Amino acid sequence: MIGVRQDAVHVRSVDGRLRVALLGPFEVRRAAAPVELGTNRLRTLLAILAMCAGETVTVADLVTAIWADDPPVSPRRSVQTYVARLRQELGTEAISTMPSGYRLEAEPDQVDALRFRRLLSEAARSRGSEAERRALEEALALWRGRPFEGIDSDVLHSRKALRLVELHLSAVERRIDLSLAEGRADELIADVQDLAAGHPHREPLWERLLLMLDRSGRRAEALMTYERLRRRLSIDLGIDPSPELRRIHATLLVGDPR
Structure with a gap:
């Protein structure tokens, strides 16, 4: 993954609080000690609650995430x-009972996926600066x-994971743009x-890769x-490269330094 390697520092806090890591293999720590959740349903339950940390998740949403189309006879009791x-x-x-469901009593920064989204919003507000x-x-x-490795849940993998991956790729592409603008194309190749x-x-990513290779x-x-x-595009999708990719290719052929 692209970024500054921090050896999962986000799940190694010693402040005693719960930490949930979802952007990769599922990890939970409480007071810096690992917590092993032995069943997939427990992992799914915590992951769904963690993605909405500090907010109520309805029983119906929990049932859908845990059992999909095969709910138990008494879903509320099972939850x-x-x-x-x-x-x-x-x-x-750690978990509060609310009138309509349950709430994980945690700050968003205690969940890596929520911290990731907050940092992206911070970067967007600082666009064009070193803070970005x-x-x-x-x-x-x-x-x-x-996202959500070690958890079997269609809700997590078909919806929430896809959105997180899209945000990740967009963030990578923005970081590449910054590196290209600073003349540091070779760092990330x-x-x-x-x-x-x-x-x-994903053609926007390939566009940037071509530029990085050329400028290096x-x-x-x-x-x-x-x-x-x-x-690959022709065989897999039956399409030609995008106009932007073709434009970059043309400039490479004529040796355009831009």
């Missing part, structure tokens, strides 16, 4: 049972893999190549990369 088990692991004060770069780097450093390989149809003195490699991408 109560799992909440009770989760309280045993996290402490009775710092916020982006801190946000990207929170990523350790695919290896990471961007790996990321682009995992998203072979690797124009021949940029041209070969474009050709591989062109073939």
Whole structure:
């Protein structure tokens, strides 16, 4: 993942508070000690509550996330049972019962996915400044893999994970733009190549990779990369590269220094 490596510092706090890491393998810490949640349903329950930390999640939403289209005979009672088990692991004060559901008593920054979104908002407010770069780097450093690894939930993987991945890619592309503007294109090439390989149809990412290669003195490699991408788009989707990709390719062919 692109960002400043911090060895998951966001889940190693010694302030005694609960920490939930969702941007990669699922991790939970309480007072800096790891908490092991043995069943998928417990992990799913905490992940759903954590994504709305400090806010009420309805029983209906919890049932959908945990059981999908196969709810138990008594869904409310079943949710109560799992909440009770989760309280045993996290402490009775960690989860509050509300009239319509349950609430995880945690600040957004105690959940890496929510901290990531806050940092992106901070970066957007600081656009064009050094503060923007710092916020982006801190946000990207929170990523350790695919969101919600170790949790089997269609709700998490089909909706929430896709949104987080989109935000992550947009943040990476913005950081690349800053590096290109500062003449530091070569710093991220290896990471961007790996990321682009995992998203072979995301053309804005490939556009930036071509520019980075060119500005790092690797124009021949940029041209070969474009050709591989062109073939991939044709085979997979039956389309040509975007107008912007074709424009970049044309400038590479004529040696345009821009």
